[in-house]
Amino acid sequence: MSAHENYNKLVFAGPVGAGKSTAIAAISETPPVSTEETLSSGAMGDKTTTTVALDYSFLNLEGSIIHIYGMPGQARLGFMRNIVLEGALGVVLLLNGESEEVYNDASYWLRSIREISPQLNVVIGITKTENNPDLSLNELRGSISQIDPKAPILSVDAREEDDMKQLLKILLALHMAQAV
Amino acid sequence: MKDITIAHAGCDEAVLKKLQVSANLFLGEGYSLCFKQWEGTGADILVANPEDAFGYRSADVAHRHGVPLMLITDHKDQYQELINDSSIVVDADQPAGLFFRLVEKLLSKGKTAVQNVVDIGTVPSQQADTATNDDVFPELAALVGVESAMKFGLSNHYVYFLPKKGVCAAASKEDFVAVRDAIRSHEALSFSEVSDSESLTSLKHYVSSEGFFFHSFVGMQDLPRFPNGQVGLTSWPNIKSKKFAAELATLSATLVVTTCNVSDVLESHSAKVANALFYAAHISGLLEVKASEKATVTAMPTAVVDGANAKKHHGGIVGALGKWLGM
Incomplete structure (x- = not known):
């Protein structure tokens, strides 16, 4: 049986500053392994470091191990994405709702994932939306309409375990709907 | 007679x-x-x-x-x-x-x-007419199909419906709660179009419009049954909910890829959640309502994840994950 058939990975993807490391930590029982470096471009709000390799954690669910990976946000590490996505149950794509680039990021990342794995289930989590007067959910929907118009989009707080679990529930529902 | x-x-x-x-x-x-x-x-x-x-x-x-x-x-x-x-x-x-x-x-x-006259809201029986764009929870009918921003609420609490952005906004969380409670208790709400000159800078809190309406409706004991017909979702509804996450995920996963008969959905899922979702999506412009004389019944998965079934097909990983997520 190949790794593809095992579906034993969950992948968190998205640009730098979207909250991938935070999200993985929120659902992990043990602290995730990551390699953090000080941001070369200076602090982004409260964020002063960035992950330069992979975040990694796992869930041990009654003996079934689910590996959790944070896909590197930096373009120079893009070659690792194929490897990380192989055998994934689905991808949580996190986007920073406060970023002016959120619409471009949405289409860029969704297209990148689709190019590697056209059938892979993707759920989009938008962080930092609650106090953001500039974010248009409909424009966001429009930005992915040419790629995957019905991809789930959910406003979330990457620090909240319940929010992250809701994203995973959506992934699982999509997975099961495909299986029916 | x-x-x-x-x-x-x-x-x-x-x-x-x-x-x-x-x-x-x-x-x-x-x-x-x-x-x-x-x-x-x-x-x-x-x-x-x-x-x-x-x-x-x-x-x-x-x-x-x-x-x-x-x-x-x-x-x-x-x-x-x-x-x-x-x-x-x-x-x-x-x-x-x-x-x-x-x-x-x-x-x-x-x-x-x-x-x-078009029936404007509640349809109490399963033999109800097919929904039209005018069918909506009557108190909020003024919001259906609007393109410009609308302000609605009570004398001292307002929520702004910004349909172009797909969000509802308010100056405080208390405003959201007060208007939500007013909807649930059928209190009289005022509606007005927001003029171009009106400043929205006082608005500090934003949620998806379908999220606001869903949470308003799902807590109602007397929410009318959504009119029968074939319905589907044009986009995935952005509704954050710990309590109803699994049901929303299942319903949405099906309704974004196919249309289903309202009656079948209400019978095979939590009617409370499905009904609230229909209304919320309808007001937010995410619900596609197809008039059809005879509905084509689309099979709906009745459970989010059947653990045993999932285990059989996916070597236990998906089943275990579903169990961990409480689905």
Whole structure:
């Protein structure tokens, strides 16, 4: 049986500053392994470091191990994405709702994932939306309409375990709907 | 014998008794009159006291949808906005005989209008007509299909519906809660279009519009059943919910890829969640309603994840994950 058939990975993807490391930590029982470096471009709000390799954690669910990976946000590490996505149950794509680039990021990342794995289930989590007067959910929907118009989009707080679990529930529902 | 339905809203007992006397008089005319409290459905006539909050709100809805209206008030000048060719104003002290004549007159006046009137909200039975774009929870009908920003709420609490962005906004979280509670308790809400000059800088909190409406509706004990028909979602609804996450995920996963019959969905899933989702998505412009005489039933998965089934197909990983997530 190949790794593809095992579906034993969950992948968190998205640009730098979207909250991938935070999200993985929120659902992990043990602290995730990551390699953090000080941001070369200076602090982004409260964020002063960035992950330069992979975040990694796992869930041990009654003996079934689910590996959790944070896909590197930096373009120079893009070659690792194929490897990380192989055998994934689905991808949580996190986007920073406060970023002016959120619409471009949405289409860029969704297209990148689709190019590697056209059938892979993707759920989009938008962080930092609650106090953001500039974010248009409909424009966001429009930005992915040419790629995957019905991809789930959910406003979330990457620090909240319940929010992250809701994203995973959506992934699982999509997975099961495909299986029916 | 022809059946006539007269709805009433906000009327006191004395007026209801006079209407009952009128009903008896109509029996002799070959009509059978049925009285019921206004539910937003297609009554032939609405008798409403506009001085009562529920009465005013009901009259406003009836007025906008061309339902013949009898206003019970002696302050006619204060309710000019509710008066048109299909309405009659009478004060409560008038004798039952006059009520009879006025109902007769309204039936005559509203004959054409009644035939053409669109049911504007609740559909209590499974044999209900197919939904149209006018079918919505009546108190919020003013928000359906709008393209410009709308402000709605109570005298000191407002929520802004920004349909182009797909969000609702408020100055404080308390405003969201107050308006949500008002919707749940059928309180009278005011609606106004937001002018271009109105500053929105005081708005500090934003949620998806479908999220706001879903959470308003799902807590209602008396949310009318969504009108029957074939429905699907044009986009995934952005509704954050710990309590209903699994049901929302399952429903949405199906409804974004296919259309389903409302009755089938309500029977195979949590009716409370599905019904609230339908209304929320409808107001937010995410619900595609297809009129079809005979619905094509689309199979719906009845559980989010059947653990045993998942285990069989996916070596336990998916099943274990589903169990961990509480699905």
